[in-house]
Each structure stands twice: as structure tokens, then as C-alpha cells.
Amino acid sequence: EPEVTQTPSHQVTQMGQEVILRCVPISNHLYFYWYRQILGQKVEFLVSFYNNEISEKSEIFDDQFSVERPDGSNFTLKIRSTKLEDSAMYFCASSSRGADPLYFGPGTRLTVL
């Protein structure tokens, strides 16, 4: 069964460093998303991406964040200058159409020291 994959599973970085989190969505899906979950808190929407551009973004998704689909299979989230409060699980998700259910990847645990 097709699934969303994410790498790395765990990323440790120093405050102020840039990180890139990578995702491979399900191959025939057209909508891509990033969510994050701070330990013990809700899963929060960051951004949706369709047709090579951002469709929606939340207040969390400020100028330090960016997304890219560099080729036909990968979808990346870049955090330019990490802060301690960026420590969280980051989940990639995809759906075939905007109203269809989202399928999530296993997540990347980001730890900012």
C-alpha cells in the first residue's frame, strides 16, 4: 500500500542553524501539507501546497519557514534559523484532491538545542 515517507526520522540541531525536512508524498497525490506537533499538544497545520505554490498557511508559518517541491517526488520544509520552540514532531501529509482525506507520514522529530 502506498505511503508517505519522511527523512530523517530524528534531527538534532543547534539554535540558529538551518534544517531541511524531507518528504515523499504518495505518488498520485496532488496536495501536500506540513503539520507539527509539540510534545503533549495538538497537531497544528503549517502549510498546504498545490500546483507548485502555497495554497494556505497558518500564523505559525512565518518567514523562517519555506516549502519546496524540488522535483517530481520530494516535498521539503526548510526552517531557516531554528529556535528552541521549533522543537516538535513535523508531519508531512498528502491527499489526491483537496477535499479528500489526508495521509500522514511517520514524522521527523526535530530537537533544537
Place this chain on the structure above:
Amino acid sequence: QKEVEQDPGPLSVPEGAIVSLNCTYSNSAFQYFMWYRQYSRKGPELLMYTYSSGNKEDGRFTAQVDKSSKYISLFIRDSQPSDSATYLCATSGGGADGLTFGKGTHLIIQP
């Protein structure tokens, strides 16, 4: 206001019991309703997906949506220890809208 409320639990029931999990939401524009299961430090796994009001059944799982009272439920019949997890409800208005999640209910099925 985009909010989904869910009792975080924990909810502990004996094996074989019927489990009822619930959420309320405030935004009447929400039309799509999902239930996800999440094991510790793993990604949310889709269990049920419904559009608008009504019931949907899939094996031991039944999802109910009552849009008039903005209330969504998930029932699990013949609960098993492997059902122990956190259950997340999520809603959206459709399109490329992000999902709005509840905080999740931590369910424990006692053998």
C-alpha cells in the same frame, strides 16, 4: 473561530467494551470529518472519513456526525488491547484548507 474540543482522557475500559469517543467543533463551515489513530511518537493513521452529517461504519468502527449540534463521535466495538492509542478527531471546510485537530483522547484497553 477554528476550534475543535476533545476530552484528552485518559479513558480506560476493559477489553471487549464498546468505546465512545467524542468531539465538538465551533465552525459551521466544517464539512469534512476524520478520525485518526496515533501511537506514541508516530504519525496519525486515518481511521474514518465522513462528509456532512450521518453515520459510517467500517468493521468495528462507526463514525457519527451531527452537524446540527456540531458533535462528532467514534464508536469502537469489541475493543482490543491493540486499540490502545490516542484518537484524534479532525475537521476541515474542504479545498486546500488545513485540518483542525482536537487534542486527542488517550484510550487504554485493559486486557
